[in-house]
Amino acid sequence: MATLKVPSTVPSPSEDCEQLRKAFAGWGTNEALIIEILAHRNGAQRKKIQETYFETYGEHLLKDLDSELSSDFQRVVLLWTLDPAQRDAYLANEATKKLTASNWVLMEIACTRSSHHLLAVRNAYHAKYKKSIEEDVAHHTSGDFRKLLVPLVSAFRYEGDEVNMTLAKSEAKIVHQKICDKAYTDDELIRILTTRSKAQLNATCNQYNNQFGNAITKDLKADPEDEYLKFLRSTIKCLTVPEKYYEKVLRLAINKLGTDELALTRVVVTRAEVDLQRIAEEYQRRNSVPLDRAIAGDTSGDYKKMLLALMGHGDA
Amino acid sequence: MATLKVPSTVPSPSEDCEQLRKAFAGWGTNEALIIEILAHRNGAQRKKIQETYFETYGEHLLKDLDSELSSDFQRVVLLWTLDPAQRDAYLANEATKKLTASNWVLMEIACTRSSHHLLAVRNAYHAKYKKSIEEDVAHHTSGDFRKLLVPLVSAFRYEGDEVNMTLAKSEAKIVHQKICDKAYTDDELIRILTTRSKAQLNATCNQYNNQFGNAITKDLKADPEDEYLKFLRSTIKCLTVPEKYYEKVLRLAINKLGTDELALTRVVVTRAEVDLQRIAEEYQRRNSVPLDRAIAGDTSGDYKKMLLALMGHGDA
Numbered sequence: 001m002a003t004l005k006v007p008s009t010v011p012s013p014s015e016d017c018e019q020l021r022k023a024f025a026g027w028g029t030n031e032a033l034i035i036e037i038l039a040h041r042n043g044a045q046r047k048k049i050q051e052t053y054f055e056t057y058g059e060h061l062l063k064d065l066d067s068e069l070s071s072d073f074q075r076v077v078l079l080w081t082l083d084p085a086q087r088d089a090y091l092a093n094e095a096t097k098k099l100t101a102s103n104w105v106l107m108e109i110a111c112t113r114s115s116h117h118l119l120a121v122r123n124a125y126h127a128k129y130k131k132s133i134e135e136d137v138a139h140h141t142s143g144d145f146r147k148l149l150v151p152l153v154s155a156f157r158y159e160g161d162e163v164n165m166t167l168a169k170s171e172a173k174i175v176h177q178k179i180c181d182k183a184y185t186d187d188e189l190i191r192i193l194t195t196r197s198k199a200q201l202n203a204t205c206n207q208y209n210n211q212f213g214n215a216i217t218k219d220l221k222a223d224p225e226d227e228y229l230k231f232l233r234s235t236i237k238c239l240t241v242p243e244k245y246y247e248k249v250l251r252l253a254i255n256k257l258g259t260d261e262l263a264l265t266r267v268v269v270t271r272a273e274v275d276l277q278r279i280a281e282e283y284q285r286r287n288s289v290p291l292d293r294a295i296a297g298d299t300s301g302d303y304k305k306m307l308l309a310l311m312g313h314g315d316a
Numbered sequence: 317m318a319t320l321k322v323p324s325t326v327p328s329p330s331e332d333c334e335q336l337r338k339a340f341a342g343w344g345t346n347e348a349l350i351i352e353i354l355a356h357r358n359g360a361q362r363k364k365i366q367e368t369y370f371e372t373y374g375e376h377l378l379k380d381l382d383s384e385l386s387s388d389f390q391r392v393v394l395l396w397t398l399d400p401a402q403r404d405a406y407l408a409n410e411a412t413k414k415l416t417a418s419n420w421v422l423m424e425i426a427c428t429r430s431s432h433h434l435l436a437v438r439n440a441y442h443a444k445y446k447k448s449i450e451e452d453v454a455h456h457t458s459g460d461f462r463k464l465l466v467p468l469v470s471a472f473r474y475e476g477d478e479v480n481m482t483l484a485k486s487e488a489k490i491v492h493q494k495i496c497d498k499a500y501t502d503d504e505l506i507r508i509l510t511t512r513s514k515a516q517l518n519a520t521c522n523q524y525n526n527q528f529g530n531a532i533t534k535d536l537k538a539d540p541e542d543e544y545l546k547f548l549r550s551t552i553k554c555l556t557v558p559e560k561y562y563e564k565v566l567r568l569a570i571n572k573l574g575t576d577e578l579a580l581t582r583v584v585v586t587r588a589e590v591d592l593q594r595i596a597e598e599y600q601r602r603n604s605v606p607l608d609r610a611i612a613g614d615t616s617g618d619y620k621k622m623l624l625a626l627m628g629h630g631d632a
Contacts, residue, residue, distance in 0.1 A: 115442075119435065122472045126431075132474045134467075135511035146503065150511075151450075154470035156438045158448045187462065195451040195466075 001277035003312040006042055013052035016041070020049075020064075021057065029068045031302040038081055039309035043273060046081055072261045072303040079269045080310065085120035088113065091266065092125065092133055092153075096140040103145050103231060105266070106137055110152040111238035112245070115159050122153075144185045144228045148235065151194035158197040168203035169211070171196070175204065176212050179219050184232060193235060202240050243275060247282040250291065259298050264307070268295075272310040280311070317593035319628040322358055329368035332357070336365075336380075337373065345384045347618040354397055355625035359589060362397055388577045388619040395585045396626065401436035402444065404429065407582065408437065408469075409445055412452040419461050419547060421582070422453055426468040427554035428561070431475050438469075460501045460544045464551065467510035474513040484519035485527070487512070491520065492528050495535050500548060509551060518556050559591060563598040566607065575614050580623070584611075588626040596627070 011019075016037050023030035023037075041049065053061040065077055079087055088109050095105040109121065125133040134154045141149055171192050178189045192204065208216050217233045224230075237245040246267055253260035253267070271279055280291040287294065292311045299307060308314070327335075332353050339346035339353075357365065369377040381393055395403055404425050411421040426434065441449040450470045457465055487508050494505045508520065524532050533549045540546075553561040562583055569576035569583070587595055596607040603610065608627045612620060624630070 119472075126472075126474050126476075130474060130476055130478050132472055132511060132513070134471065135474065135513075138507040138511045142503075146507075150507070151466065151470060154467065154472070155450065156435070156442075156448055156470070158442050158446060158451065160442075160446050162446050187458075191454040191462075191466070195448060195454045197448070197451075 001275060002273045003276040003280070003310065004040070004042060004272045005312045006040055006045070010041065010045060013045070013048045014056065016049050017053045017056055017061075020053065020061065024064055024068050031069070031073065032305070034065075034069075034077065035302065035306050035309050038077060039306055043084055047083055050081070072265065072299075073301065073306060075261075076265045076269060076303060076306050076310075079265060080272075080306075083124075084270070084273070085117065085124045086128070087270070088117075088121040089124035089128055089133070091270075092121065093129055093136065096136040101140060103141065103149060104234070106149055107152060107231065107235055108238060108245075110149070110155065111235060112242045115155075115157050118153075119156060145231065147185055148190055148194070148232070151190065152235070155194055157195070158200075160197065161199050163199050163203045165203065165207075168200065168207045171204045172207035172211055175208060175216060176219075179216070182222065184220075184229060193232075193239070198239055201236075205236070205240055243278045243282045246271060246275075246279045247286055250279070250283055250294075251287060254294050254298050261299075261303075264295070264299070268307050268310050276311065317591060318589045319592040319596070319626065320356075320358060320588045321628045322356055322361070326357065326361060329361070329364045330372065332365050333369045333372055333377075336369070336377065340380055340384050347385070347389065348621070350381075350385075350393065351618070351622050351625050354393060355622055359400055363399055366397070388581065388615075389617065389622060391577075392581045392585060392619060392622050392626075395581060396588075396622075399440075400586070400589070401433065401440045403586070404433075404437040405440035405444055405449070407586075408441065408449055409452065412456040417456060419457065419465060420550070422465055423468060423547065423551055424554060424561075424565075426465070426471065427551060428558045431471075431473050434469075435472060461547065463501055464506055464510070464548070467506065468551070471510055473511070474516075476513065477515050479515050479519045481519065481523075484516065484523045487520045488523035488527055491524060491532060492535075495532070498538065500536070500545060509555070514555055517552075521552070521556055559594045559598045562587060562591075562595045563602055566595070566599055566610075567603060570610050570614050577615075577619075580611070580615070584623050584626050592627065 019033060019037055023033040038046065038049075050061045053059070053064075062078060062081060065081065066074065069077055079090075082090065091105055092109050094100045095102040110118065113121065122133050125131070125136075129136070134150055137153050138146060138150045174188050175192060178184070178186045183189065193201070196204070205216055208214075212219070217236055220229055220233045220236075222229065234245055237248075249263055249267055253263040267279070268276065283289075283291040283294070292308055292313065295307050295311065296304060335349060335353055339349040354362065354365075366377045369375070369380075378394060378397060381397065382390065385393055395406075398406065407421055408425050410416045411418040425437065429437065438449050441447070445452070450466055453469050454462060454466045490504050491508060494500070494502045499505065509517070512520070521532055524530075528535070533552055536545055536549045536552075538545065550561060553564075565579055565583055569579040583595070584592065599605075599607040599610070608624055608629065611623050611627065615623060
């Protein structure tokens with residue numbers, strides 16, 4: 001369930017554009033007005049606003065936002081305004097660059113999006129960067145991480161609910177054997193994780209639990225400090241229980257000394273239209289604090305207002 | 317250039333369906349009429365014919381063709397009538413089955429089709445087999461072949477013409493080093509072959525030739541009997557000079573004692589609307605015999621007539 005709130009009667013794109021233009025005019029910027037509009041429009045509506053803005057003023061809304069706003073607030077507004085596939089392409093590209101490299105962001109995009117959304121991201125990546133996403137991921141990673149990440153970003157998993165139980169049983173056995181052998185980068189283990197449908201993987205996890213008495217992710221905790229093992233556990237969580245994965249990302253981002261704004265912004269922006277409600281439930285269950293209160297306590301100013309608006313606060 | 321010939325005025329789909337229905341009626345089948353129609357309609361037209369046939373008679377054209385025809389002629393007509401993406405999905409699925417397993421067919425589909433066509437094939441595979449193509453390929457292959465094939469079928473290569481020359485030079489060096497070390501399944505070598513755009517790979521091959529004086533494929537002939545090396549050479553040919561790859565497949569299919577009808581049918585059917593003209597030129601250059609004459613000399617009956625019709629023979 002999404003947290004995004006859209007008003008029951010939405011102003012026309014040209015009215016929205018006129019208001020945004022007003023928010024940029026004169027000395028200073030009317031941040032509250034920007035939040036009021038953009039944080040309460042869905043993907044299709046934001047797209048229409050961008051198109052109308054360009055037709056009306058001959059300028060790009062994203063460029064104007066970029067020059068009017070700054071720091072964390074700027075980033076959250078820009079990322080939110082972007083079309084979801086273009087946004088993921090942007091985040092993925094950023095994650096392959098030296099200073100901002102992050103295998104985690106790449107894995108997250110590869111594993112929590114639907115197959116068709118991931119294809120749209122790969123298409124947007126071609127259009128924007130004149131390269132393929134797997135090309136950049138393969139070029140910027142190495143060793144064990146590359147072995148897992150490249151097939152993850154290249155996957156086009158079957159999305160149906162059909163599950164082959166015999167296969168789930170036999171593949172649970174394979175996974176168990178590999179974990180017993182500490183063969184965490186074994187071809188068969190990687191094959192199962194990177195090609196099977198999410199429904200099938202879920203069945204395999206259940207079979208594993210039934211046959212061997214532990215969750216796969218628990219048995220993968222042999223060495224809690226091993227970065228690759230952590231990554232492998234998160235991959236499985238992203239594929240089977242994404243809300244738990246995201247709860248943990250938010251928990252770490254908020255509890256961190258000084259808050260991890262990059263992570264906080266990324267999760268709120270990419271999930272507000274998808275399942276942020278579900279993630280917030282998981283957060284409250286695990287931390288005994290509502291997610292919006294935790295975010296409010298850890299952020300400030302327009303950045304805070306924008307995040308809370310995306311969480312569904314205030315009148316839409 | 318395609319060899320397919322479509323008449324300047326094409327009968328309406330319902331006229332075509334009526335004629336096909338006549339060809340099936342009574343004792344025996346009018347094969348000549350089936351060829352006259354289907355071998356002279358392009359993909360969009362064949363699709364329309366199938367839809368109209370179903371709307372008019374409540375039966376599937378493919379099923380009726382299946383029950384009216386037999387052996388090699390049946391296969392060539394059925395494969396030809398199928399939508400290109402569905403046809404490739406069918407061929408790929410067949411190639412992952414025990415009795416008909418063929419890494420070559422999978423590689424061919426992965427490397428000679430456009431990025432968007434390959435995505436359409438993966439989509440068609442989902443729809444028909446309720447699984448992903450990479451899932452079946454990974455499950456049915458192992459070792460070196462799997463390491464190369466899975467990323468090949470999962471790739472969504474950038475299709476633009478832009479080439480990074482600095483990258484081509486540095487990656488030509490990497491490829492050369494790996495070949496010198498006989499590290500034919502090295503991660504870097506596989507990464508370059510499976511993720512770079514065809515234009516970029518072509519530049520890398522040229523740089524290789526310039527810097528080291530030989531074609532990559534020539535340097536990969538260290539052990540002419542090694543099946544994986546053969547496969548690697550063919551992969552590079554498919555990606556950079558597909559007409560040469562196909563010329564060789566046809567040459568081997570025709571020269572073989574008893575003709576390899578599976579290969580012959582596959583190449584003619586999948587390339588007639590794409591580049592069979594170009595492949596035929598390559599064939600004549602290499603064998604000093606026109607391809608249509610070679611095919612005519614090696615086949616017979618309606619099968620031969622259908623292949624020649626797809627080669628552009630006869631009045632459209």
